[in-house]
Amino acid sequence: MCEFCAKHKRKKWFLDEDNYKEELLKNKGRKSILKKIAGPTLDHYMRDSLDLFELARNPLLKPVVRGMMNKFAASNHSGQAVTLEDAIAIVKLADNHVLFQCNCRKLCGLKEKMCCLNFGPMRDLVKQTNPTEKMEEINTSEAVDLLKDWNKEGLVHEVLYAAAPFPIAMCNCDRKYCMPMKSRLSTGIESSFLKGHEIAYVDPLKCKCEKFYCMTRCQFGAIYADRFDIKAVIDVTKCFGCGLCKEVCPCNAIKMEDRETVMGSRHKW
Amino acid sequence: MVVKINLKKCLGAKKCGKCLKICPVGVFMNVPIGAYTGDVWKTKYKIVPYFKELCNNCKACQKVCPTNCISLKLP
Numbered sequence: 001m002c003e004f005c006a007k008h009k010r011k012k013w014f015l016d017e018d019n020y021k022e023e024l025l026k027n028k029g030r031k032s033i034l035k036k037i038a039g040p041t042l043d044h045y046m047r048d049s050l051d052l053f054e055l056a057r058n059p060l061l062k063p064v065v066r067g068m069m070n071k072f073a074a075s076n077h078s079g080q081a082v083t084l085e086d087a088i089a090i091v092k093l094a095d096n097h098v099l100f101q102c103n104c105r106k107l108c109g110l111k112e113k114m115c116c117l118n119f120g121p122m123r124d125l126v127k128q129t130n131p132t133e134k135m136e137e138i139n140t141s142e143a144v145d146l147l148k149d150w151n152k153e154g155l156v157h158e159v160l161y162a163a164a165p166f167p168i169a170m171c172n173c174d175r176k177y178c179m180p181m182k183s184r185l186s187t188g189i190e191s192s193f194l195k196g197h198e199i200a201y202v203d204p205l206k207c208k209c210e211k212f213y214c215m216t217r218c219q220f221g222a223i224y225a226d227r228f229d230i231k232a233v234i235d236v237t238k239c240f241g242c243g244l245c246k247e248v249c250p251c252n253a254i255k256m257e258d259r260e261t262v263m264g265s266r267h268k269w
Numbered sequence: 270m271v272v273k274i275n276l277k278k279c280l281g282a283k284k285c286g287k288c289l290k291i292c293p294v295g296v297f298m299n300v301p302i303g304a305y306t307g308d309v310w311k312t313k314y315k316i317v318p319y320f321k322e323l324c325n326n327c328k329a330c331q332k333v334c335p336t337n338c339i340s341l342k343l344p
Contacts, residue, residue: 109289186322
C-alpha cells in the first residue's frame with residue numbers, strides 16, 4: 001500500500017468511493033491547486049514545476065529540494081501509474097467525463113490529441129475559467145472504449161490527483177512527451193510520477209514465444225532478455241507497474257503482482 | 270551532454286519548432302515566459318532544454334536547427 005492508501009483505509013486510494021465526493025472540493029489547498037490547473041494558467045503552472053525540478057539538479061540544493069518535494073507531494077498535483085483494469089474501474093467510479101487536448105503534447109510541439117480524460121469537478125471548472133478551451137463531453141462507456149484503444153496504442157495510464165486523495169484526471173502518456181514521467185526519469189524525484197500498486201511478473205516456464213513483444217511495449221526499459229534461455233525478464237527496480245506488457249503476451253506468461261510482495265520493489269514508489 | 274539554446278538566435282516554436290519534434294527522448298519543452306497576464310494570445314513562449322539527463326547525444330537537434338543555436342557540450 002502506498003502512502004496515500006496507508007492513510008486512507010487499507011484499499012487502493014483511487015478505488016475508494018469516498019475520495020470522489022464533491023465535499024472534498026471545500027479544502028482550501030485543493031481549491032487553489034485546481035484554480036491553477038483548470039484554466040489558462042496551466043502552461044505557467046507546468047513551467048513553474050519544471051523550474052523547481054531545475055533547482056533539484058543543483059548538487060547542493062538537491063537533497064533539500066528533493067525532500068521538500070516528496071514531503072509536500074500529497075498536497076499538490078501529481079500522478080500514479082495504473083493498470084488498464086484499475087483505469088477502467090476509476091472511470092466507472094467517476095462522473096462528468098470530459099476530454100481535453102493533452103497539454104504536455106502541446107508544449108512538446110507535437111500534434112494535438114484529445115487524450116486527456118478528465119472527470120469530477122474539472123468539466124465545470126474549465127467551463128468557468130476558460131470557455132474557449134476545446135472539450136468533448138463523453139459518457140462512461142465511451143471513456144472505457146477510448147481507454148482500451150489507447151492501451152492498444154501503448155500509452156501508459158496515469159491517474160492524476162489534486163491534493164491527494166482526490167482523482168481528477170486520467171492521463172494517457174508516452175515517454176516522449178509526458179512531463180511527469182520525464183521529470184521522474186531525469187531527476188529521480190519520486191513524487192513527480194509514482195509507481196503503480198502492481199509490478200509485472202514473468203513466469204519463466206510459460207515464456208516461450210521468443211519474439212519479445214513485451215519488450216517493445218515497455219516505455220521504461222524494465223524488460224530485458226535472458227540470453228541463455230531466450231526469455232523475457234523483469235527488472236523490478238525499473239518496472240512502473242503499468243501493465244502494458246501483459247496485454248500483448250501471446251503465452252499469457254505475464255501477470256501483475258502486488259508491489260509489496262517483491263523484495264526489490266518493496267516500499268519503493 | 271548539456272544542451273544549450275542561444276535564445277537570441279532561436280526562432281521559437283511557432284516559426285520553427287523542429288528540435289521539439291525531432292528529439293527522440295523529448296529533452297525540449299516549449300514554455301511560456303513571465304507571469305500570466307490574463308491574455309492567452311499575448312503570452313510569449315520559448316524553447317528550453319529541461320531534461321538534459323535524458324539526452325543520448327544523437328545530435329539530431331543540431332542538424333535540424335536552421336540557425337545553429339543549439340550547442341552540445343560536456344559539463
